[in-house]
Amino acid sequence: MVIQRLLGKRDLLVPYFKFRKKLQNDLQSALLNEIFALRYEVYCLECHYLPPEEFQNGLESDEYDACSVHFAAFTLDDMIIGTVRLVQPADKQIYPFESHCSVFDGYVMPPREQASEISRLVVKKTHRRRRGDSMQGISESFAKNGKTAAIQPHHGGDRRKGNSPMLLLGLYREMYRHSRQNGIRFLFAAMERSLARSLDKMGFRFVPIGPQTDYYGPVTPFIVDLDELNERLTRENKFLAAWFNDEPIPMSVIIKTLAESLWDKWTKKNLP
Template sequence: MASEKQSFDNCFEVFLADTPESRQIHFNLRYQVYCEEMGFEDKTQYPDEMESDEWDDKAVHFLVRHKLSGHWLGGLRLVYNENGPLPFERHSTSHQHISPGQRKISVEMSRLCVIKEARRFSSKRFAPYGLPDQEIAAENDKVRSFYNFKNQTRSMIWGLFKAAVDYSAEKHLDYWYFIVAPALAYFIKREGFELSQIGEPCDHKGVRIPYKIAVKNILQNPLWQTDYKNDFYVYSEVFKARAGKQKMA
C-alpha cells in the first residue's frame, strides 16, 4: 500500500482544463515534451511554444500538478468525434468496424505527456513515444525540491488516467481508443489493464499500435483501491474561488 508520504493523492492533484488559460498550460507542456525534448514535432511551427492541433477543439484536457510547488507537470486529452474518424484512424486501419452508435460513447486518449523534470527516475520506455537514447540529466536543486521518491511518471500517468476515466464514466463514455508505442502498451498491460489490439502496427514517429479499452475495465483496476481516490478539480471553479479569496484578503 502506498504510504501517505508517497501517495499520489498526498503529492499531486489533477484538474479538468476548462478554460483557455488552462488549455494553454497543456499546450506548453506538450511543446516541452514533443517539440523541445523529443523532436517529434517541428518547434519552428509553434513560435508561441504552444503545441496544438485541429483535434484540440474536440477534446477535453486534464493537467496534473505538484501540490506543494504548484508546478504543472503533465497532461492528457480525450478527443471526441462522434460524426467522423478519430485521430488514430489517420494512421492505422481498425480491424473492428466502429459504428456511429459506438462513436457516440467513445473517445481517443492522446497527448499523454510528463515533462522531463518529473521523469528523472523513470526508464525511457515509459515516455509517451519513448525517450531519446541519452539519459536524463542529473537532478538539480529545482527538481530535487519537488521529488523525493522514485516512479513519479508512473504515479502521474495513473493519476491522469483515473481523472480521465472518472470523467468518462460521468459522461457515459464506454470506450477509449489510443495509438501508442509497444513499450507503453506493455507498461499499461503490466498494471492489469486489458487492452485489445484493434489494428496492425503502423509507422507514426516510430512503431505505434492501436488499442481499445473499456472504461469499465479501467475503473475495476485494483490500483484505485489504495490511492488516486481524490476527485479531479475543475480549473475554472478552483482558480475563480482562489481569486475571490485574494480580493477579499
C-alpha cells in the same frame, strides 16, 4: 491512523500531485496555455515530433483541441508536469489515430458517443526520474517487474524520488472518472506496445484493434473497455478499484493491501 496523520487530506496514492480538467469549446484559458506550452516543450523541442517553426508562440495545438477534454497534473507548488486529452471528434471528423493507423478487417468500431481517444500524453522531463523512463513517465523497472498488485497506498518516505508510475496513474484516473460520469465506455489509444504492457500491469488492459505502423516510431491502435477495467480492478485490487471510482476505502482494505505489499517485498528479498 498513521497514514492519515502523515498525509492529512492528501491523496493516498498521489499525495505530491494535483490534477485539473478543462472541458471542451473554450481554448482561451491560462490552463490550456500551460498545457500547450508543455506539449511544445516535449513534442517540438525535446522529441522533434513536430517542427517548432510551425508554432511561433511556443504553444503546440491542433484541430482536435476544440473537441477535447484536457487534463493536467501539477506539483503542490503549481508547476505543470503532465498532460493528456480525451478526444471526441465532431460529426464526420475522424479520430486522431485513424489518420495514421488502420484497423483489422472486420473490426467494428463502438458507438461514437461511447468512445474517446487518449491523445497527447506527456510527462515533463524533470519528472521522469531515471534515464530509461519513457515520455509518459514509465520506468524501465516498472515496465519489467511491475504489476497491478504492487500499486499501494503511500505509507511514509518520499515517493517523489521513486520510479513508480503514480503520475501517469493519476492522469488515467482523471480520464476514467470523467468517462464514467459522461457515458464513455471505450477509450482508444495509439501507442507503443511496451506502454500498453505497462498499463496492463496497472490494470488497464488495452486490446490491439489494428496492425503496428510507423508514426514517430512503431505504434499500435488499442482499445480499453472501462466496464471490463472496473471488473478487473474490483477482482484484483480492491484498493485501486475504490480509488479509481472515488469511493471510500475501508481501513481494512488499506491494511490488507499494505500487508501484502510488505510480504511481497520480504519474499523477494529473502528468497534465493
